[in-house]
Amino acid sequence: MRKIILIAAALYSAGVFAADPVPASAKQPDMTHIQTALNGAKPDSITLTAIPGLYEVIVGGQVLYLSEDGRFAVQGDILDLSSRANLSENRRGELREKAIExxxxxxxxxxxxxxxxxxxxxxxxxxxxxxxxxxxxxxxxxxxxxxxxxxxxxxxxxxxxxxxxxxxxxxxxxxxxxxxxxxxxxxxxxxxxxxxxxxxxxxxxxxxxxxxxxxxxxxxxxxxxxxxxxxxxxxxxxxxxxxxxxxxx
Incomplete structure (x- = not known):
């Protein structure tokens, strides 16, 4: 499927999925590379996802994911294989709903x-x-x-x-x-x-x-x-x- 992140069965069995991102800890990802890519624009929010070492970054209403070391950014969807929910689209829906309100x-x-x-x-x-x-x-x-x-x-x-x-x-x-x-x-x-x-x-x-x-x-x-x-x-x-x-x- 186009622009879909397929999570391996090992992650599924390990129970890393959750319906929503967990609160971000004090530790934050290295933002050096992504800030350069965004020409200095500041993300709207940075949240630790349910997948260890992967952060959700909201930029201008769009959802992307960033590795903890800041080297890798992923633009796509995360699926919860247990519930078959598209967590990324659910998140985008929340952002749209708030923006419309x-x-x-x-x-x-x-x-x-x-x-x-x-x-x-x-x-x-x-x-x-x-x-x-x-x-x-x-x-x-x-x-x-x-x-x-x-x-x-x-x-x-x-x-x-x-x-x-x-x-x-x-x-x-x-x-x-x-x-x-x-x-x-x-x-x-x-x-x-x-x-x-x-x-x-x-x-x-x-x-x-x-x-x-x-x-x-x-x-x-x-x-x-x-x-x-x-x-x-x-x-x-x-x-x-x-x-x-x-x-x-």
């Missing part, structure tokens, strides 16, 4: 069901993306399924592109939901400028590994790239919710 719903363009909200999905969207437009054209079907859709603005062509200016116009409109719908239909939205989060959201998407639109972030932090039809998305969300472990008392 930090944005706050007031900084998103939100479409809420008239009835009960069963699920919430946050979507990095581009005004001109074809599948983003298809998804938006079915907004009534998503909300009918009880799915709240929260848009983060991600102009794929980058800052100061035509899509970027359209996103700013949507944000600065008197009615953002209405402006979003018009823009997704290809209709003109009055060009306005104001204080807006478009650049910050674009940079956040890059930090979280968004490579295309639409990119869906589920409540668990899991990222689903690409268009998902309303009924299929509702089923996926229901299955994920049913599979989620119950909170410990």
């Amino acid at each position: 930090a944005v706050g719903e007031s900084n998103m363009v939100v479409f809420t069901p008239e009835g009960a909200v069963k699920h919430t999905v946050t979507i990095f969207t581009d005004i001109d993306c074809g599948y983003c437009r298809k998804m938006h054209s079915q907004m009534a079907d998503y909300t009918k399924e009880g799915i709240k859709i929260r848009y983060l603005l991600f102009p794929r062509e980058g800052i100061n592109s035509e899509s970027y200016h359209k996103a700013v116009a949507v944000w600065c409109a008197d009615n953002r939901q209405e402006a979003m719908t018009k823009a997704k239909r290809g209709e003109n939205v009055e060009r306005k400028t104001c204080d807006n989060p478009v650049k910050a959201q674009y940079e956040l998407g890059q930090k979280l590994g968004v490579r295309g639109t639409p990119s869906l972030i589920l409540e668990s932090g899991e990222m689903i790239p690409g268009y998902v039809p309303p009924t299929q998305l509702a089923q996926m969300l229901a299955e994920n919710k049913a599979a989620k472990p119950a909170a410990q008392p």
Whole structure:
């Protein structure tokens, strides 16, 4: 499998796996080489993993692993063979979830069901993306399924592109939901400028590994790239919710 670290059976039988990284000890890995590779940028966190001598290093929202002597860095996934859990993806999900929470719903363009909200999905969207437009054209079907859709603005062509200016116009409109719908239909939205989060959201998407639109972030932090039809998305969300472990008392 691509970009997967296969842990030998000997490690498995030795019981080195855990569901989450253990707290870092006073000892830290040698950061000399990685700091040079990062041009002096400081990691967000350094945590000792459940594998002896291997540290988890969070850099700009991305997860990589570093040997204690600092000589070897590994970019890939660690699998727990006992539970078949992808520990690295679980960690990335935690980081995405926290990052999305930090944005706050007031900084998103939100479409809420008239009835009960069963699920919430946050979507990095581009005004001109074809599948983003298809998804938006079915907004009534998503909300009918009880799915709240929260848009983060991600102009794929980058800052100061035509899509970027359209996103700013949507944000600065008197009615953002209405402006979003018009823009997704290809209709003109009055060009306005104001204080807006478009650049910050674009940079956040890059930090979280968004490579295309639409990119869906589920409540668990899991990222689903690409268009998902309303009924299929509702089923996926229901299955994920049913599979989620119950909170410990």
